[in-house]
């Protein structure tokens with residue numbers, strides 16, 4: 527990631543100072559914390575997203591399924607498996623380690639949302655989803671959107687907001703494909719860094 531330009535660094539500093547001045551009168555409450563450098567997020571975590579796609583007979587495990595048929599464009603001229611226009615809806619497990627949760631065990635969080643394939647010539651997709659936390663460690667959501675340029679080693683999604691423990695959070699999630707098993711399973715590592723956090727003082 528590139529460093530912020532000096533002018534934006536300055537404006538971030540000003541924002542923090544103005545906020546601190548604004549907070550000076552309040553004895554307690556929510557305080558907005560803004561990172562002063564891309565290397566110093568106000569919160570970070572690494573999570574694994576397991577996409578377990580319905581393959582026709584894994585009804586017990588599948589947590590994602592195609593919600594559209596391939597478009598006519600994808601089945602006529604652009605026939606090379608780029609799935610243009612196919613939309614996948616998912617409610618997939620998200621874990622702290624790489625392993626899938628054991629049967630009956632609740633994952634650290636769930637990723638709920640969709641992705642669709644959006645390029646004729648090659649495989650790329652676009653994601654919009656919430657990471658829903660409902661564990662003793664975290665309760666709340668982080669909401670992510672972004673282009674998954676699958677040819678790149680890492681891709682960045684925007685964390686556009688959050689709720690609960692992640693009230694009003696914003697940041698960047700760097701995505702890396704960690705495993706692909708056939709057509710119906712892939713695992714992505716998500717390095718989530720929040721640059722704007724609200725904390726109770």
Ligand SMILES: *[C@@H]1O[C@H](CO)[C@@H](O)[C@H](O)[C@H]1NC(C)=O
Nearest residue numbers: 565566569570571572717718
């Ligand atoms: C969070 O950031 C700290 C400091 O950069 C780093 O040491 C730690 O490994 C990071 N944790 C995760 C889970 O990424």
Ligand SMILES: *[C@@H]1O[C@H](CO)[C@@H](O)[C@H](O)[C@H]1NC(C)=O
Nearest residue numbers: 580581582583584708709710
């Ligand atoms: C469904 O299960 C059958 C029997 O186990 C197997 O032969 C077939 O390959 C499976 N289909 C898919 C799409 O995995």
Ligand SMILES: *[C@@H]1O[C@H](CO)[C@@H](O)[C@H](O)[C@H]1NC(C)=O
Nearest residue numbers: 603604605606646647648649
């Ligand atoms: C996909 O098919 C189109 C049309 O035949 C072709 O022009 C294009 O190069 C192919 N792309 C790949 C990645 O094979």
Ligand SMILES: *[C@@H]1O[C@H](CO)[C@@H](O)[C@H](O)[C@H]1NC(C)=O
Nearest residue numbers: 632636658659660661662665
């Ligand atoms: C969240 O966890 C609580 C306690 O385990 C449970 O009662 C509740 O149904 C869960 N909510 C969701 C949306 O899963």
